[in-house]
């Protein structure tokens with residue numbers, strides 16, 4: 001019983017889709033035993049901020065009911081460039097306890113907000129080549145944003161036990177499913193409705209992260225404009241469903257043109273990584289989020305960047321419960337990446 005309570009459900013409150021996942025620890029490994037989602041209208045969450053909390057609370061309740069979830073403990077995550085700061089910093093070598101004491105002081109010079117307005121966390125990456133120095137990932141999240149999300153989740157009758165950050169939930173689901181390849185730089189890229197979350201792993205460790213406020217909404221809006229459609233009908237087109245009076249080819253062309261903004265943001269991040277890493281390149285892209293499901297987008301990625309592009313598979317090392325519809329879940333897997341990463345967190349983990 002106690003063991004069960006340590007396992008939270010992962011609740012990914014995205015701007016375009018709410019998702020829940022639950023992953024059980026079985027003797028022979030992880031097993032997904034809940035996965036469900038609910039599309040959200042685009043005006044509830046804007047720029048990572050909750051605009052309409054009443055409707056969001058109702059949507060969460062509806063999804064919990066629909067997914068028949070009894071577990072109240074949830075892990076949620078926050079994203080967005082205006083609420084989350086992730087920085088790779090170098091500090092004098094010290095123990096975790098010592099850093100715990102001094103991190104606020106260290107953080108002050110890197111965080112563009114008042115240090116008392118953020119919650120700070122860190123992860124020691126390891127010693128640097130220069131003796132006496134070590135690399136640390138510093139994470140600062142605005143308390144206001146955390147409180148906003150915690151309030152919504154509590155009002156939906158749930159108990160938030162873990163607050164994570166999208167780029168780390170993404171890393172978590174990747175680590176559980178893919179082997180670490182030393183010397184290889186892998187870009188995890190989650191393309192959501194309103195933002196792109198990037199985490200470039202260097203030998204399995206985070207070395208660059210960035211949240212950019214563009215996402216598939218750009219594509220939906222372009223389809224709306226071009227063919228004079230509603231948001232909902234444009235979303236259908238994006239998913240590759242047939243829509244009256246619009247041919248597949250026409251729609252693809254519009255999506256391709258509109259994707260250019262997404263691609264140039266990604267290029268900018270990769271270039272920044274390359275310059276700050278003495279010309280090291282990224283060898284592989286692993287894409288996730290609803291964007292990875294947009295028809296032909298993985299192919300467009302491949303063509304645009306000429307790199308190995310893989311759509312994330314969260315189920316290499318997580319089996320899917322017999323009570324779920326395996327084919328359906330595999331088809332939607334990229335959409336669940338963050339929720340599954342959250343569902344892999346355990347209360348008490350660092």
Ligand SMILES: Nc1ncnc2c1ncn2[C@@H]1O[C@H](COP(=O)(O)OP(=O)(O)OP(=O)(O)O)[C@@H](O)[C@H]1O
Nearest residue numbers: 014015016017192193194195216239289290293294
């Ligand atoms: N089955 C599907 N096929 C194609 N595209 C899809 C599908 N489901 C969702 N999408 C696209 O993905 C978008 C949502 O992606 P996702 O759920 O990853 O975003 P989000 O997490 O809600 O947003 P953000 O991460 O920006 O907060 C939808 O707006 C839609 O355009």
Ligand SMILES: [Mg+2]
Nearest residue numbers: 014192289338
């Ligand atoms: Mg998302």
